[in-house]
Amino acid sequence: MQDIPPQPDPQPDPATLAFARHDHSHCAGDTLARAEAVAAERGARLTPVRRRALEILLEAHRAMGAYEVLDRLAADGFGHQPPVAYRALEFLVEHGLAHRIRRLNAFAACMHPGQDHAPVFLICRACDSVAEAAGEPVRAALDTAAAAVGFTVERANIEALGLCPACTQGAAA
Amino acid sequence: MQDIPPQPDPQPDPATLAFARHDHSHCAGDTLARAEAVAAERGARLTPVRRRALEILLEAHRAMGAYEVLDRLAADGFGHQPPVAYRALEFLVEHGLAHRIRRLNAFAACMHPGQDHAPVFLICRACDSVAEAAGEPVRAALDTAAAAVGFTVERANIEALGLCPACTQGAAA
DNA sequence: TTATTTATGTTATAGCGTAACAGGTCAAGA
DNA sequence: TCTTGACCTGTTACGCTATAACATAAATAA
Ligand SMILES: [Zn+2]
Ligand SMILES: [Zn+2]
Ligand SMILES: [Zn+2]
Ligand SMILES: [Zn+2]
Numbered sequence: 533m534q535d536i537p538p539q540p541d542p543q544p545d546p547a548t549l550a551f552a553r554h555d556h557s558h559c560a561g562d563t564l565a566r567a568e569a570v571a572a573e574r575g576a577r578l579t580p581v582r583r584r585a586l587e588i589l590l591e592a593h594r595a596m597g598a599y600e601v602l603d604r605l606a607a608d609g610f611g612h613q614p615p616v617a618y619r620a621l622e623f624l625v626e627h628g629l630a631h632r633i634r635r636l637n638a639f640a641a642c643m644h645p646g647q648d649h650a651p652v653f654l655i656c657r658a659c660d661s662v663a664e665a666a667g668e669p670v671r672a673a674l675d676t677a678a679a680a681v682g683f684t685v686e687r688a689n690i691e692a693l694g695l696c697p698a699c700t701q702g703a704a705a
Numbered sequence: 706m707q708d709i710p711p712q713p714d715p716q717p718d719p720a721t722l723a724f725a726r727h728d729h730s731h732c733a734g735d736t737l738a739r740a741e742a743v744a745a746e747r748g749a750r751l752t753p754v755r756r757r758a759l760e761i762l763l764e765a766h767r768a769m770g771a772y773e774v775l776d777r778l779a780a781d782g783f784g785h786q787p788p789v790a791y792r793a794l795e796f797l798v799e800h801g802l803a804h805r806i807r808r809l810n811a812f813a814a815c816m817h818p819g820q821d822h823a824p825v826f827l828i829c830r831a832c833d834s835v836a837e838a839a840g841e842p843v844r845a846a847l848d849t850a851a852a853a854v855g856f857t858v859e860r861a862n863i864e865a866l867g868l869c870p871a872c873t874q875g876a877a878a
Numbered sequence: 879t880t881a882t883t884t885a886t887g888t889t890a891t892a893g894c895g896t897a898a899c900a901g902g903t904c905a906a907g908a
Numbered sequence: 909t910c911t912t913g914a915c916c917t918g919t920t921a922c923g924c925t926a927t928a929a930c931a932t933a934a935a936t937a938a
Contacts, residue, residue, distance in 0.1 A: 637925095673842045684868045685867040697854070772925075
């Protein structure tokens with residue numbers, strides 16, 4: 533959850549990374565750069581508030597409420613009213629640069645923007661970290677279950693609450 | 706979504722049923738009876754407010770907001786304040802007699818109480834109906850994805866938004 | 879009965895989210 | 909150049925969702 537000096541190894545699976553000690557400033561910076569590239573490619577305008585909102589979400593592998601983001605934006609000289617945060621977050625979600633975690637009434641930066649993906653969120657109830665795991669098989673199973681009753685899935689929210697690797701260890705002790 | 710006279714056939718899959726015309730008074734009554742049996746078995750006290758809240762949720766295959774349930778309870782002579790509804794609903798969820806649909810900030814009656822199940826919700830964006838499909842395969846895929854990164858899943862919310870069979874037809878027209 | 883727990887109801891307040899309007903920026907086209 | 913229109917940012921004001929804290933009453937246990 534914070535910066536730990538040496539981390540020379542190649543990037544592991546993003547969900548594994550979220551729960552592991554890693555050079556997060558690099559992790560966040562890299563993700564931000566990819567997000568900027570995606571925005572440019574799509575012709576989406578990543579304006580100062582929007583970019584700053586994304587940076588804020590990228591500070592840690594956890595979800596933040598809109599009002600928490602708003603406070604941070606306000607402290608940085610942006611507007612102080614809820615729509616300022618909600619609009620920036622809405623933009624990020626719309627363009628796949630962030631996700632909404634309904635279980636937490638909160639938002640989290642997307643850890644692999646650009647890649648078309650069916651995210652599954654793993655929320656640790658002990659340390660509040662949130663990881664975005666590869667959900668393609670889960671989504672496939674969901675589509676199958678829905679198709680069996682004639683239902684057409686357009687969007688899905690798949691959110692799991694439990695214990696991350698570190699906190700599972702702690703609980704076992 | 707409303708009562709249609711004859712329906713002699715045996716019960717199909719509950720999710721299929723939710724989207725089909727059926728004798729809902731029988732469907733709801735039967736589910737309520739099973740819920741009562743489950744509550745008795747667990748030693749859970751299905752008091753008048755709680756029972757009435759469940760009946761209200763059972764009136765249709767859709768989710769209802771807590772305040773909507775509250776209005777109905779108040780009209781029936783129960784308390785008029787939010788905690789009255791939230792507590793009844795919390796009880797029902799705790800004992801597996803109802804589910805919370807986070808995407809809608811709402812609650813829906815469980816259509817097969819007692820059976821230990823991993824529900825998946827199929828929410829029609831056109832007619833607002835909500836079906837509870839069998840989610841065991843989906844849950845299994847989720848557990849696998851989580852286990853791959855060392856995460857232990859305790860609870861999961863799996864909610865799909867899309868079009869039910871009837872509304873898919875309508876949209877195609 | 880008396881003590882203990884559980885349930886119901888209240889007031890008050892916190893937290894989440896959006897509608898509607900005003901002013902500002904920027905680029906395309908007259 | 910000037911105007912038009914699209915889009916972005918900011919505001920006020922409000923509505924919906926949810927819970928904390930407390931008082932009373934009913935049910936169960938001792
Ligand atoms: Zn990181
Ligand atoms: Zn944890
Ligand atoms: Zn029915
Ligand atoms: Zn429908």
